[in-house]
Amino acid sequence: MAVDIFIPYWGDPEYMKETVQSVLQQDNPDWLLTVVDDAYPDPEIKNFMAGISDPRVKYIRKEVNAGITENYRSCVELATEDIMVILGCDDVLMPNYVDVITQAHAQFPDAAIIQPGVRVIDGQGRPTPTLVDVVKQKVVRPRGGGMQILAGEAIASNLMHGDWLYWPSLAFRTEKIREVEFRDGFPIIQDLALVMDMIYRGAQLLVVPAVCFSYRRHSNSASSSKLIDGSRFDGERSYFAVAAAQARELGWKKAERSARLRLTSRAHALSLLPKAALRRDAAGFMALARHSIGS
Numbered sequence: 001m002a003v004d005i006f007i008p009y010w011g012d013p014e015y016m017k018e019t020v021q022s023v024l025q026q027d028n029p030d031w032l033l034t035v036v037d038d039a040y041p042d043p044e045i046k047n048f049m050a051g052i053s054d055p056r057v058k059y060i061r062k063e064v065n066a067g068i069t070e071n072y073r074s075c076v077e078l079a080t081e082d083i084m085v086i087l088g089c090d091d092v093l094m095p096n097y098v099d100v101i102t103q104a105h106a107q108f109p110d111a112a113i114i115q116p117g118v119r120v121i122d123g124q125g126r127p128t129p130t131l132v133d134v135v136k137q138k139v140v141r142p143r144g145g146g147m148q149i150l151a152g153e154a155i156a157s158n159l160m161h162g163d164w165l166y167w168p169s170l171a172f173r174t175e176k177i178r179e180v181e182f183r184d185g186f187p188i189i190q191d192l193a194l195v196m197d198m199i200y201r202g203a204q205l206l207v208v209p210a211v212c213f214s215y216r217r218h219s220n221s222a223s224s225s226k227l228i229d230g231s232r233f234d235g236e237r238s239y240f241a242v243a244a245a246q247a248r249e250l251g252w253k254k255a256e257r258s259a260r261l262r263l264t265s266r267a268h269a270l271s272l273l274p275k276a277a278l279r280r281d282a283a284g285f286m287a288l289a290r291h292s293i294g295s
Contacts, residue, residue, distance in 0.1 A: 003102060005031055006033075006036060007087050010065075019089055022214075033054075033057045083172065097212040100212040114205075116208045117213070118214075122217060148206070149205070181197075182194055
């Protein structure tokens with residue numbers, strides 16, 4: 001069984017090259033790589049991919065830019081293997097990634113989502129745990145050692161309290177991710193929305209402690225660029241209302257309450273208020289304040 005790895009590409013060519021190389025350098029050769037180029041204007045990656053002769057590697061370039069949500073959909077449609085990954089074009093697989101995922105799937109074949117161990121790196125590739133990541137991994141993430149299967153209202157409530165998952169590191173059972181759809185209108189939080197839709201349908205999440213993925217945090221990422229102006233949080237607030245309604249339909253009162261409170265999301269916005277004030281961004285400051293204390 002090969003791991004079907006997809007990279008929906010739009011971004012820095014140098015980061016992208018490092019990402020592709022990290023796939024090529026896997027200890028386990030049982031993988032397929034498909035790059036779906038969303039018509040990025042610089043042809044550097046097109047030329048770079050043309051120089052790779054590995055038969056496991058495929059490059060597809062869209063004629064026009066379709067946007068990240070549509071590119072995610074393209075990746076899911078193209079998958080041919082039982083397990084698929086939608087890898088960020090600035091993240092890095094550690095050499096043991098495919099081994100960790102295939103072994104986890106073999107041990108827990110019913111798990112629809114696999115979250116392996118992750119380390120956080122900066123723009124230069126240096127390990128750099130941020131306050132956000134400390135909260136994710138030490139406060140919000142469920143406690144327990146070894147592999148864990150999480151499902152139902154407990155994990156739904158936990159993720160509504162705080163999203164501690166690392167989207168580009170996740171591996172999915174292809175048949176399960178195809179049971180849901182990427183939601184339009186949530187370009188920044190669409191990853192959590194899709195995972196939650198799977199969990200509301202009964203999907204199991206497998207947590208694997210083995211560290212095999214480097215998640216890059218840098219100021220040029222789409223999510224980072226929308227923090228200070230508050231636009232990211234507008235989308236989060238709208239999504240949490242949708243998630244609360246889904247939980248209410250299932251009778252999951254704890255999950256509904258967590259979605260309405262959105263505590264760590266509020267705390268995150270509150271922590272950014274001083275930075276918005278220093279930048280004299282009045283609109284951003286008010287948007288952050290509204291998310292922090294509003295209903």
